[in-house]
Amino acid sequence: MERRTIGAGALGVGAVGLGCMPMSWAYSASRQRGDASVRALHAALDLGSSLLDTADMYGPFTNELLIGRVLRERRAEAFVSTKCGLLVGDQHIVANGRPGYVRRACDASLRRLQTDTIDLYQLHRADPEVPIEETWGAMADLVTAGKVRALGLCAVGARAGRRGAGTGLYDTTIRQLERIQQVFPVAAVQAELSVWSPEALESLLPWCAARGVGLLAAMPLGNGFLTGTLTPGQGFEPDDLRARHPRFTAEMMAANQPLVVGLRRVAARHGATPAQVALAWVLAQGPHVVPVPGAKRERWVRENAGAAGVCLTARDLADLAALPDAQGSWD
Numbered sequence: 001m002e003r004r005t006i007g008a009g010a011l012g013v014g015a016v017g018l019g020c021m022p023m024s025w026a027y028s029a030s031r032q033r034g035d036a037s038v039r040a041l042h043a044a045l046d047l048g049s050s051l052l053d054t055a056d057m058y059g060p061f062t063n064e065l066l067i068g069r070v071l072r073e074r075r076a077e078a079f080v081s082t083k084c085g086l087l088v089g090d091q092h093i094v095a096n097g098r099p100g101y102v103r104r105a106c107d108a109s110l111r112r113l114q115t116d117t118i119d120l121y122q123l124h125r126a127d128p129e130v131p132i133e134e135t136w137g138a139m140a141d142l143v144t145a146g147k148v149r150a151l152g153l154c155a156v157g158a159r160a161g162r163r164g165a166g167t168g169l170y171d172t173t174i175r176q177l178e179r180i181q182q183v184f185p186v187a188a189v190q191a192e193l194s195v196w197s198p199e200a201l202e203s204l205l206p207w208c209a210a211r212g213v214g215l216l217a218a219m220p221l222g223n224g225f226l227t228g229t230l231t232p233g234q235g236f237e238p239d240d241l242r243a244r245h246p247r248f249t250a251e252m253m254a255a256n257q258p259l260v261v262g263l264r265r266v267a268a269r270h271g272a273t274p275a276q277v278a279l280a281w282v283l284a285q286g287p288h289v290v291p292v293p294g295a296k297r298e299r300w301v302r303e304n305a306g307a308a309g310v311c312l313t314a315r316d317l318a319d320l321a322a323l324p325d326a327q328g329s330w331d
Contacts, residue, residue: 001048001308004290006079006120006214007150007187013079015308016279017051018044018301019218019294024062034066036297041070043298045077047305053190053216053292055083055124056109057093064112072114081216082109083154085124085135097127099138106142120188122152132176133183140184150187152216153177155204170204177207186213190292193217193285195226195278196247196259196326201285209286220282220291221304222326225253227275228260252328262323266316272306279307281320 003012023037041052054063064082071078084105087094109118121139126132142148155173168174170191177186189208193200197219208215221227223242233250236243246252263274270277275293282291293304312320 001305004214004287006216006288006290007152007185007212013051013290014047014049014305015283015290016049016304017053017079017081017216017290017292018049018304019292020052020054020063020067021058022294023066023296024059037066038069040296040298040301041067042074043301044305045070045074047302049301049305050077050079051081051216051290051292052078053081055086055122056105056112057083057086057088057124060088061108061112064109068112068114075115079119080113080115081120081122081152082113082118083122083124084109084139085127095125095127097123097130097132097135099134102135102138103142106147110147117146118148120150120152121148122154122188122190124154125156126176132180136180136183143184151184152188152190152214153180153186154218155189155191155200168203169199170202173204174207181211186211188214188216190216190218192219193282193289193291194220194222195263195281195320195323196222196256205285205289209288212288214288214290215286217282217285217289217291219294221275221278221293223248223294225256226260226263226278227273228264232257247326247328249328255327259323259326262320266312266319269316270310272310273303275300275303276307276310277312277316277320279304280310280312281317283307284312284317 002015004015006013052067054067056064084102085095085097087096123135139151155170180186191200191204205215224230232253242248260274263277267274267277279291282289295301295304
């Protein structure tokens with residue numbers, strides 16, 4: 001599989017990564033099966049999809065424990081990315097960027113992942129009560145200590161609040177990046193990027209490209225919508241994040257079907273699936289862009305990895321660019 005690089009450290013990863021969150025958090029709990037997820041993780045490594053992306057808050061903690069079961073046997077084959085900075089309560093999530101917490105969180109993640117080093121340690125969200133430079137400095141100390149190889153930041157985008165007039169979607173993230181770059185190099189930024197959420201192309205991706213910073217494309221399959229496997233009005237389990245998102249109402253899912261139709265049309269030219277075309281579109285945005293689709297079944301991992309073999313033509317890209325904008329806000 002084609003290798004891509006993350007940041008100035010040129011840390012090679014497979015063309016398509018694996019977002020591990022659905023294995024134990026945010027999606028239908030009734031469909032979460034530990035053994036099936038372990039098989040999916042092994043399949044990803046077998047296929048060269050070495051980037052395994054998780055966070056301590058997923059579960060919380062159970063996602064890292066699950067990945068640790070596989071890393072115990074195959075650590076050398078994996079590029080491990082996890083995150084800190086968010087604490088999960090019964091009914092709320094709060095940011096914590098205090099240096100002491102960062103150090104404790106890293107040590108706890110290392111234990112759960114059964115590894116001595118985290119390849120990419122990401123700040124999930126900045127703590128509004130702690131200067132981001134202090135948080136980033138504590139993370140940089142972890143690199144010096146050999147516990148972490150590189151640092152990344154998760155972008156604050158559409159779901160964090162509405163834009164004000166004349167304000168770019170990722171202006172806040174770019175300001176944060178400019179500040180922390182003065183403390184320690186940013187190796188990667190994780191942000192939503194997909195056919196139906198291309199906003200990162202406007203300013204965030206150019207910022208990363210100009211500085212040799214990798215971009216991890218989160219939700220490249222639109223939380224499953226762009227796979228064409230979801231039916232408008234099908235409903236979601238109460239614990240599924242899509243049950244509360246405006247784009248997943250029956251009305252909005254029906255209104256956005258032209259996006260799926262367009263993906264199917266391009267997929268037919270290549271003998272591919274809509275999901276593979278959606279991922280190929282992300283890959284086409286630059287050699288430093290790595291899509292990180294979520295999956296919890298071996299079948300989907302194999303399908304997603306196959307996107308690396310789909311080479312979109314100029315006609316394909318023009319047809320995808322001509323698709324209508326997605327309807328329904330993420331706010």
